[in-house]
Amino acid sequence: MSLMRGFAATAAVLCLISFAVGAQEASSPASTQLSQILQNQQDLEHRLDELERAIDDIAWYHRVGDIALVDKWRITGPPDANPKNPTAPGATNPVKFFTYTFIPRDRKPNEKLPMLVFPHGGVHARFDSNYSYHIVRELVQQGYVVVAPEYRGSTGYGKGFYQLIDYGGREVDDAQAAKDWALATFDFIDRERVGLVGWSHGGLIVLMLAFNHPKDYRCVYAGVPVSDLIMRLGYHDKDYEDLFSAEYHVGKTVRQDIAEYKRRSPVWHVEKLAVPLLIHTNTNDEDVNVIEVEHLIQALKAAGKDFQYRIFQDAPGGHSFDRLDTPEAFKIRKDIYAFLARYLKPPRALP
Template identity: 30%
Template sequence: MGRDCPAGMKHPARGEDCPEGGACPPGREPYAAAPGGDMNPLTCWARRAANAAAIAITLATSLAAPAQAAPPPAELFFKDADIIEAVLSPSGRRLAITSAKGATRVGLVVIDMGPGGQMQRLAQFSDGDVFQVRWVNDERLIFGVTDLSEGSGRPQGAPGLFSVATDGKPMRQWVRRMGKPFISNGGDDRILDWNHFVLRVPAPQPGQPNEEVLIAEYGLGEVHTLTPLWLNTRTGRTRSVSFDQPRNTVGWLTDENAEPRVAITMEKGRRGAWWRAPGSKDWVQLYDADQFKLPFQPVSVDNAGNLYVTRTEGPHRLHVLTRYDFAAQAPEPKPLVVTPGFDFSGELLSEGSRTALGVRVQVDGEATVWFDDAMKALQQQADRLLPGAVNRISCRRCGQPDMVALVRSSSDRDPGRLLYYQAKPAEGEKPWTSLGRMRPDVKPEQMATMELARVPARDGLELPVWVTRSPNAKGPLPAVVLVHGGPWIRGGTWRWHPMAQFLASRGYVVIEPEFRGSTGYGDTHFKAGFKQWGQAMQDDVADALRWAQQQGLASDKACIAGASYGGYSTLMGLARDGDLYRCGVAWIAVTDLDLLLRGSWWVRDDTTSLARQYALPEMIGDPDKDAALIAAHSPVKLAARIKAPVLLAFGEDDRRVPLAHGKRMREALQAAGNDPVWVTYPGEGHGFAVIKNRVDFAQRLEAFLARHLQP
């Protein structure tokens, strides 16, 4: 039982009480709210980032464990989870789950959570997998269907939109799947074309059963505009919204009732934001600014008509959450939520309430601070039952005496488990019930730990670095420097990551730097990466490895690996810092910067002309004005400097980074006398979707690294 059945719970299969749990492990800190302010700034979080020395001491002095006969197979890390989505109905009496367990495709199952409740399979397709499940009301769900059985690069089309009732009535289709036949609606041919998708489902209101959802029509021009309308999921009828929208609207922000309140516009490299107050049909412009110089960013709207935005402050220009002051026409100067060391990234938790009940943020890991006393108490109870984990609560009738909740508990070593809570359980029932694990084959005790350090780059910039390593390892290990893609994203969060865990299970320490240009650590860190591909961004990657070696975490045996931009960085690392790396693995990698920035009549890709005109020249370089800079940092032109063995892998139908990038790099390496290991996957695009391809690539990666690192 153990980990599957926390203390104080009733095991659903065996019926007996669960044993007492252990204490919170070292390094785990509770989050807390500091006094002052309407929402109380966060002063600490779920797992405070450890400093470099603490990580080094903890990892380097761990006792060695008995060697395993063999590490877990690659399939364990890269197959789909048994439970993918889990969503409570508005009443909390039913739970919708998507899973392929016992089937060849992901289907939709609904479980009655009452005593003796039944399980009912409501949707299963032979040519697709169910995803993006939402409850419209307690009797009806909507969902889309996607088909990745032939790879991520084949034209999968839009997912369509289906509805199904819990009473067993026939499933209905309201939006067509691109390239797929229409499922008959019993003589009713009312259906929308494939370029419609759901924006939001209104929050449930007592005594007001909902039937409608807000959808949007996706424009197919150069600017992909979004036009909202309402769809009745019982009849298929649509109705227009009650307002005219601003020109070139590409995004919407709604309140809890799914009423559009903020429109985001894009035109010629400029972004605008417009506000529509409750009860009004008119739009007021909040700003019109260069896309890289926004004064603030709208985040959320509550049903009281408050607009919440993020703005930057401090030397690192970190994003903080505040209200927008309509009288002053500016964000309020006093922040509501600050996350020291991180940009605010999260959501206000209203759960149907008029105002926020709490806030969920992403710092090193996820943390939730509740303002409601009953929700605070429930979070504390969940954290006591499941110590050392992130325990995300989704509730119905939140904070009320009869509330119910779904808790997903996960950590860096545990992909997650589900628990069901009832404030007023039925007679003979306990408040907590264990529902099962997302990936039951994964044994948390066999997984590696993940920690975040802050180290200085060579120019003094603070560099966040993730370290994943077996807690039983002793001394320096062979290292894999894993470079994230993007590059303008945040690379890591404290959770279970399949690739890092797979590499750690093979005896490596995995070093993942949040190099400059990464988001989530302030605008200063983000914009320090502009026009620094292959330069300071690459120095950060090398500095992260050298730090790990100095701290006794990594040995002098190291390889570099990554996908997309990470693949570009892999090749540039081999060309610039060949003394650091014994090999490199680059998959779906950018190799030719000129091809990326200019495009080609002969190479089909999905980079828009607007991106090439307004964004990429500023972020990477202008193909004409910065031609020398681009040529000097394009891997395909530096192949002669790459001496280490290289593995190249590509999807044959990739439109983000077309196969031409791979072919040109392969030919350049061959001409330089360094014939790379080469593999391509038919049907795959920018990422490998077919499980057998994921597993095949992982096995090739494992063999290649073992040949050159010998852990």
């Protein structure tokens, strides 16, 4: 648990004590009091998320600002997929979200650079420097422009944005919108050298982008990708299921709407693959079980698709095995970078 989360837990306990004392004289039902307690705790957690995100924005500048021009932009994606009141004013307006850009400082005049779209992983997460800054540094050092969308449902932007989540749906459209925006904004990006890279939930997003927009991307790397939500919700606990069946999200369980979960899962769209693809998975992954990625691999083979994959055997780090700051993980990333360089031709590909 992070320091901020520790504060949140402590504050929640204090809230519980305060409400418990007041409950002795309160006239409202206990269920109403409990609901208010939980609401207060959730509000506090969102505020702490905003604080953590603001601190991490500063960290990005300090960690990669020496080699990259770091910026954060507010752009738009499609409207809310599940508005509470579809006829309310603004219900069909584009969703506003932030996108990070990392541009090599040493770009030569008139030089065209390749770009990588890099969506973060995690259900209700963000592009956290603690997990990604070494990878961003390595990509920028090779000469890539990195675009990292904080798609709908990301944390650190308040409860309203959190509840816009559309896993495997319009969050994918947000990432596509970030790509389109970058190409329209920066004339030094070579639109013929745009690639995709993502891990876990980010791996699902880049797969869906490649499947839905094959002419827009030259290649895609998907690390330990969430591949089949139907299978995934079968081996995860109820808390994970609740994230998807929440009223503001899918609103139904898998059993209640299998077709909707298939729509959001890459494994059911493999016939659309038309760009070079590299997949990595790990047999001791504690989050995205290897069986889920094996299902994706089998489906791609059955569809007759040409792609590359590697199943690592109990590689140290489990779900994060190729994102750690270890010699073993860096060696694996060099293989990933070699795959990307084959199609995107960065100016300083690693030897």
